[in-house]
Amino acid sequence: MSYTKITETPSNHDNLEQLDTAVLLQKMNEEDKKVADAVALAIPQITELVDALAERFEKGGRLFYIGAGTSGRLGILDASEIPPTYGMPHERVVGLIAGGDIAIRKSVEHAEDDSQQAWSDLMVHEMTDLDVVVGIAASGTTPYVLGGIADAKKNGLLTAGITNNPGSPLAEVVDIPIEMNVGPEFVTGSTRMKSGTSQKLALNMISTALMIRIGRVKGNKMVHMQLSNNKLVDRGVRYVVEGLGISYDEAEQLLQKHGSVKEAIAAGKS
Template sequence: MNFTKTTEEPSKYNHLEKMTVKELLTNINQEDKSVPQAVEKVIPAIETLVQEIVPKLKNGGRLFYMGAGTSGRLGVVDASECPPTFGVPYDMVIGIIAGGDIAIRKAVEFAEDSLTQGWEDLQEYNISKKDVVIGIAASGSTPYVIGALKKCNKNGIVTGCITCNLHSPMAREAQFPIEVIVGPEFVTGSSRMKAGTAQKLVLNMISTSVMIQLGRVVGNKMVDMQLSNHKLVNRGIKMIMDEINVDKTTAANLLEKYGSVRNAINAYKDEKNQ
């Protein structure tokens, strides 16, 4: 099967250095507009993967994101935002980047080129059949990720991937591939742009829909969010006021007493029903 890296093909634009700032911004925005449309085309593939993830996490499994460079960073970001947003344990969604955490800020040379290191990194978390591993690579050809997915498959672990090229080696390895085809980048080969945006959108969709399926959202509210700053405390107070129709002082006292929006609302309702 032919594998063409459309993410590496020449930009549709040339002589970028001769463009005005307005021309640069307008053309970048024009390219960015195509990304949500590309994501829309793969909603069925995203749905299939989410339906695999939910029962695993309900049964105590974990979701792993694996990538290198921009892709790895995006996975780490999405994973790190799940606990504060949805109140889940920090080890439920885990982002792993080639080269380790130092690579989040600074590129680690050749970290992505090992076919064995990805699986070794997963071993540190005692990976098992209860878990799900999603590889992330715009190119779909990152050895670090491909090697890890291959070993996961051999060990009966559910695998998915997010890539921006069709028929890539990574997509062929993943049991549940998501291929978001965004085409050439504005700056040739700069896959942190459209490809990165596409990956971010898909990761948002996966983690948010999974958490909703796990009961971590009520109505449309983050009732289990961590109250880690004044903004979130005030948001929690407002949620309680809206849900049980009490004044601000009562809501604040309930939140302080019970520690979360969900617990405060449930406790109040239980007291009313007694």
């Protein structure tokens, strides 16, 4: 199927080097305002993915993100924040990037062009049919992502794709296409900008809604967060104070004893 590669179309703005800083920033901001609306149009597909993930997670399934460059880094960022925020084991949400961990900080030449590597990277994790693979590629044409998705489907896994080119090869091959047309980038082809922002928003929505659906949030509180620093311990104590109507000192003792907000509140009510 033919499609327009919107991520490569010329910017709506030109002669950028002739603009002063305030005008540059204003025009970037004007473009950024379009992103949330583009993401909103994909909510039905994001809903379908979250519901499918929640069903599989309850049975021990996992979520894997695969991507290259900015897209890969955003997947890793989202995955890395799940354990401290929601107390989930690191292996339940995993981000993989073309070129391996070194590519998180430094570009690895031609890594994204290897269509076989993503499945090799996934197989390290002993994939099962309860797992879900989400490919992230602004262009929708990244070989690393397309190859990984194709192999995941062959092995019976549910697949989804996050892309900024509607009708792209990625959108065509996945089970659940999440297509967000944010329009041309401010700097032509620089998909770390609006495309990357839309991906970050979508990933926030997917993982946060999933964690809520599987019971990692109570009310609006992160009751399973890891108490890994003083700020988070203080936040946890305040959650316990609010949940039980007790003093700060009493709440702190409960939290230290039971190790999580959820367990501390449950103990306090028993």
